Amino acid sequence: MPNISMKMLAKELQLSLSTVSKVFTDSHEISEQTKQKVLALAKQLNYVPNPYASSLRKRKSKTIAVVLPDVADSFFSVAINGIESVARDKGYHVLIYLTHELLDRERAILSEFQSGRVDGVLISISNETTTDCHITDMMQRGVPVVFFDRVCEETPTTRITTNDRESGQLAAQHLIDAGCRNIAFLSISESLPISRNRLAGCRQALSAQRLPFGADNVVMCTDDEAENVQIIARLLQRPDRPDAIIASVEKLTAAVYLACKQEKVSIPDQLKVISFSNQNTAAILNPSLTTITQPAFNMGKMAAETLFTSLRKSHLPLKAETLVVPSTLIVRESTGK
Amino acid sequence: MPNISMKMLAKELQLSLSTVSKVFTDSHEISEQTKQKVLALAKQLNYVPNPYASSLRKRKSKTIAVVLPDVADSFFSVAINGIESVARDKGYHVLIYLTHELLDRERAILSEFQSGRVDGVLISISNETTTDCHITDMMQRGVPVVFFDRVCEETPTTRITTNDRESGQLAAQHLIDAGCRNIAFLSISESLPISRNRLAGCRQALSAQRLPFGADNVVMCTDDEAENVQIIARLLQRPDRPDAIIASVEKLTAAVYLACKQEKVSIPDQLKVISFSNQNTAAILNPSLTTITQPAFNMGKMAAETLFTSLRKSHLPLKAETLVVPSTLIVRESTGK
Numbered sequence: 001m002p003n004i005s006m007k008m009l010a011k012e013l014q015l016s017l018s019t020v021s022k023v024f025t026d027s028h029e030i031s032e033q034t035k036q037k038v039l040a041l042a043k044q045l046n047y048v049p050n051p052y053a054s055s056l057r058k059r060k061s062k063t064i065a066v067v068l069p070d071v072a073d074s075f076f077s078v079a080i081n082g083i084e085s086v087a088r089d090k091g092y093h094v095l096i097y098l099t100h101e102l103l104d105r106e107r108a109i110l111s112e113f114q115s116g117r118v119d120g121v122l123i124s125i126s127n128e129t130t131t132d133c134h135i136t137d138m139m140q141r142g143v144p145v146v147f148f149d150r151v152c153e154e155t156p157t158t159r160i161t162t163n164d165r166e167s168g169q170l171a172a173q174h175l176i177d178a179g180c181r182n183i184a185f186l187s188i189s190e191s192l193p194i195s196r197n198r199l200a201g202c203r204q205a206l207s208a209q210r211l212p213f214g215a216d217n218v219v220m221c222t223d224d225e226a227e228n229v230q231i232i233a234r235l236l237q238r239p240d241r242p243d244a245i246i247a248s249v250e251k252l253t254a255a256v257y258l259a260c261k262q263e264k265v266s267i268p269d270q271l272k273v274i275s276f277s278n279q280n281t282a283a284i285l286n287p288s289l290t291t292i293t294q295p296a297f298n299m300g301k302m303a304a305e306t307l308f309t310s311l312r313k314s315h316l317p318l319k320a321e322t323l324v325v326p327s328t329l330i331v332r333e334s335t336g337k
Numbered sequence: 338m339p340n341i342s343m344k345m346l347a348k349e350l351q352l353s354l355s356t357v358s359k360v361f362t363d364s365h366e367i368s369e370q371t372k373q374k375v376l377a378l379a380k381q382l383n384y385v386p387n388p389y390a391s392s393l394r395k396r397k398s399k400t401i402a403v404v405l406p407d408v409a410d411s412f413f414s415v416a417i418n419g420i421e422s423v424a425r426d427k428g429y430h431v432l433i434y435l436t437h438e439l440l441d442r443e444r445a446i447l448s449e450f451q452s453g454r455v456d457g458v459l460i461s462i463s464n465e466t467t468t469d470c471h472i473t474d475m476m477q478r479g480v481p482v483v484f485f486d487r488v489c490e491e492t493p494t495t496r497i498t499t500n501d502r503e504s505g506q507l508a509a510q511h512l513i514d515a516g517c518r519n520i521a522f523l524s525i526s527e528s529l530p531i532s533r534n535r536l537a538g539c540r541q542a543l544s545a546q547r548l549p550f551g552a553d554n555v556v557m558c559t560d561d562e563a564e565n566v567q568i569i570a571r572l573l574q575r576p577d578r579p580d581a582i583i584a585s586v587e588k589l590t591a592a593v594y595l596a597c598k599q600e601k602v603s604i605p606d607q608l609k610v611i612s613f614s615n616q617n618t619a620a621i622l623n624p625s626l627t628t629i630t631q632p633a634f635n636m637g638k639m640a641a642e643t644l645f646t647s648l649r650k651s652h653l654p655l656k657a658e659t660l661v662v663p664s665t666l667i668v669r670e671s672t673g674k
Contacts, residue, residue, distance in 0.1 A: 078409050095431060095433075096421070112385070281590070281622065284594035288623070
């Protein structure tokens with residue numbers, strides 16, 4: 001069957017194309033009787049108006065963009081589920097863009113949103129992103145933005161985060177309570193607020209107990225798992241080997257376990273491990289993994305709801321505020337005796 | 338700064354709106370000199386043509402839809418990476434839709450694609466999908482479809498799969514070689530080809546060795562993890578407890594491990610376990626998990642490349658054929674001694 005066009009509907013009903021077109025914009029110029037006749041035939045022939053024609057008329061695309069560093073990470077994939085659950089309800093379509101942690105790619109992606117492709121953007125920034133010009137430019141051109149998880153703290157819009165600083169503190173305090181005195185913190189970025197805040201919380205807990213925590217205790221990792229295994233292995237070979245590791249993002253977990261296996265360091269006897277992670281396999285790891293678990297679904301849901309509220313109210317400006325959904329410490333064997 | 342419109346460019350350059358518009362469609366009616374003048378100002382003012390206006394003119398949206406059961410599954414999230422890597426290269430945008438294994442939702446999603454929103458669709462069907470009318474309808478209206486992983490075998494278009502039957506056989510043969518004689522197969526669907534083919538392969542390997550494999554050996558699981566733990570626990574309580582389990586999809590892995598813990602069944606001594614899984618934590622589970630690992634990235638990439646080739650050649654019809662990318666058996670401790 002060919003695609004049904006508005007022209008075909010007009011011909012079939014012996015109406016002008018302009019009349020039929022006005023039915024689909026629900027114009028007051030058209031009688032109720034004519035509307036019913038057109039809509040009945042449209043339904044019968046399964047005619048769906050072209051969404052982009054409708055976008056041009058209404059200047060709305062009914063589409064949002066979600067810009068993420070990576071989708072092969074439980075936090076982001078669960079957050080997408082949260083975003084999608086709201087978008088579906090509100091009749092919005094969701095475009096996905098991956099930056100792969102590259103600022104250039106993030107810029108290139110955002111530059112395409114200025115022209116009406118999307119009504120709004122949800123973004124979790126790359127670990128290279130230290131300036132927000134590409135984001136504020138887009139906002140000034142009328143595309144609202146809501147940050148989630150990885151945010152720019154100075155950008156005047158709404159940010160959905162979790163309590164990263166308190167979670168860092170909680171993780172370190174849990175390790176101190178378990179007897180650890182030399183804690184290493186694995187980071188992926190010096191600039192990302194999630195990394196800085198988790199580290200600051202950790203530092204605060206150690207300082208409160210007058211425990212040392214110097215530059216050597218913070219270890220920068222990369223995007224490459226094999227390389228991370230070697231970085232952590234070298235950490236475990238130090239004469240003053242740490243007695244605990246805090247992995248500040250989920251993807252570092254496997255590298256920690258593999259490095260311990262390689263260096264024959266036993267978790268939790270010789271090294272206690274805690275990770276920021278949403279992986280549902282944490283409970284069945286060897287040993288099971290103590291985690292700081294982020295409210296990924298609810299953060300995605302809240303980010304989408306915030307954006308849609310602004311869009312529904314004709315681009316009501318988004319408040320420059322941070323909404324915090326707390327994380328949970330789940331204690332398992334990797335920090336036990 | 339307000340959004341720059343075509344009208345503003347025309348006014349600034351004292352040209353007609355129609356002339357400026359024709360520059361952006363690269364019309365032969367416009368002189369090279371005028372084109373350069375318009376494009377230079379457009380660049381200076383950072384003007385980007387509205388993509389939906391351009392879509393209407395060219396009848397191309399430069400957008401594809403990816404329809405998936407779920408994104409919180411390593412196979413699908415890695416496949417998205419593969420799809421996105423190709424789409425980015427080709428200048429396409431990627432819409433993501435999740436069916437959550439519901440046929441009704443899959444139908445509702447596809448019904449929106451008939452009107453020009455997307456140029457093509459990549460789909461992995463829900464486990465409720467037993468008919469393909471909603472898919473063939475869409476194809477007949479000119480929207481090309483490529484299946485990947487979970488396919489409709491009768492639909493006349495290209496399918497990207499892995500060698501599910503051989504992988505099922507390989508999994509069962511590996512367990513037979515390890516001494517197992519009573520193998521249980523955990524399924525999530527009676528209709529999905531991936532489930533049927535993996536099961537058929539398993540049955541073939543057992544039958545070749547004249548080992549029994551009856552209806553009792555196939556256990557249907559659900560979408561709910563807690564429920565699956567109980568289903569598997571009951572399997573482990575049977576007087577003729579199986580000596581091996583094949584988990585036919587990744588999300589069943591955690592339920593198997595948790596049920597074994599609950600029932601105090603030791604892996605691999607009392608029960609050997611093998612799972613179809615792409616999780617990067619397989620190597621650090623307790624014990625580490627033997628997997629059939631699917632080429633998720635390459636399957637996503639190949640599906641996208643196949644679709645884009647058809648789109649580039651003005652909707653060259655997609656061949657009704659199945660392209661097979663083989664899976665790999667990775668032996669770890671869960672099937673060891």
